[in-house]
Amino acid sequence: MSEQQALAGRVAVITGSARNIGRAIALDLASAGAAIIVSARSAAADAESVAAEIRQRGGKAAVKIGDVTDPAAADALIAAAITSFGRLDILVNNASVRREVDFADLDYREWREILGITLDGAYLCSHAALPHLIASGAGTIVNIGGLSSHTGASRRAHVIAAKAGLGGLTRALAHDLAPHNITVNCVAPGLIETVRAGKEPAHHSLHQTAGGRRGTPGEVAALVSFLCSPDARYITGQTIHANGGAYMA
Secondary structure (H helix, E strand, O other): OOOOOOOOOOEEEEOOOOOHHHHHHHHHHHHOOOEEEEEEOOOHHHHHHHHHHHHHOOOOEEEEEOOOOOHHHHHHHHHHHHHHHOOOOEEEEOOOOOOOOOHHHOOHHHHHHHHHHHHHHHHHHHHHHHHHHHHHOOOEEEEEOOOHHHHOOOOOHHHHHHHHHHHHHHHHHHHHHHHHOOEEEEEEEOOEOOOOOOOOOHHHHHOOOOOOOOEOHHHHHHHHHHHHOHHHOOOOOOEEEEOOOOOOO
16 A cells, blocks of 8 residues: 555544644655644644645645643544544644753642643543544554653653653553554654754753664654554554664663
């Protein structure tokens, strides 16, 4: 099956898809034929730019802005897929924030904020999407984890806890949703060249890739696209690393 036809007729929601890895996933799934709901918490202009690029390439895309930590907004995000394209087959839980702060200075508000975006958001979107993924007959959930949740790192207790929880959620849902022919996997990127508002995470200096280079968002997106394809229906409950050998599981 060609890449151009692998996801023809399918519909995907990608949270946090206005920039970086999420943007690359949206473009890659669209290139494989899926209609895309581009989602962001507030970056409306960037989200519209991604959707416009998909349409310019001949694909289908719509934008839904909302906070995935809000149950009503998560419900509305999934509803946007049904309203726009009539179905939902793929959910990629990518929305995340990765701040660094000393644990002594990590207050409960920020702890809850980070866990809310990464872990609660994945729960809320997956829960809202479930009836539609069941109706699909071959639904797919891909959660986007991270390198540091496996290696550990300083000043990232909230981020690591959230991403590690996402790995656990992946395995739990793989069991719960298998009877509905829904696959659930986690992709854990590491050392990816992305645009950041602040400085590069400190823990990146502790890791080296086997090939001596950083990865690209497109390389992560290619793995996600494979897990969403008909060729990956026998893969579920797995965490698959895309880090150039910086961590070998």
